Amino acid sequence: MELPRHYNENRLVLMVQEPTVIFSYWELSRGQWEFLGEGRPLFLRLYTTGSNQVGTVLKEVSLPPFTNDWYFRDVLPEHTYQAELGYYGPEGEFYPLLRSNQVVTPRTRTVEGMARFLKVKTVIRGDADEDTVENQGESTAFWEGYSSVDLPHKG
Missing domain, CATH: 2.60.40.10 (Immunoglobulins)
Incomplete structure (x- = not known):
């Protein structure tokens, strides 16, 4: 559809x-x-x-x-x-x-106990049986974006 x-x-x-x-x-x-x-x-x-x-x-x-x-x-x-x-x-x-x-808009500085955003690059595998990027040939794709990470709380 x-x-x-x-x-x-x-x-x-x-x-x-x-x-x-x-x-x-x-x-x-x-x-x-x-x-x-x-x-x-x-x-x-x-x-x-x-x-x-x-x-x-x-x-x-x-x-x-x-x-x-x-x-x-x-x-x-x-x-x-x-x-x-x-x-x-x-x-x-x-x-x-x-x-x-x-x-x-969120703050730009990190604050204890708050989430922050990190730029990440993720490999998207074309075949679930393949273990390495080298073995995947042309079916390998990459995604770039932002992901949140929880900061450890100091107490």
């Missing part, structure tokens, strides 16, 4: 990738695209929110056509973020179409 390319939903999602990187993706329904019409540029805004929940625009991106994801780099650790996808009207006013979930 093949997954559909689109779900015909209006959705904007933020995901923390690293303490200083946030990934966003979105989908607009067919009806939303029809409302917008052709050629209207979309903008993605990233807000940082404080304890009073008032958002301050941190970054704004004019999106290239046919874009449905974006990375925000160099964001601050230990901050709360939210995004909006929208367009500008003829008088220069911003009209938001979608608002994302809120995310909190």
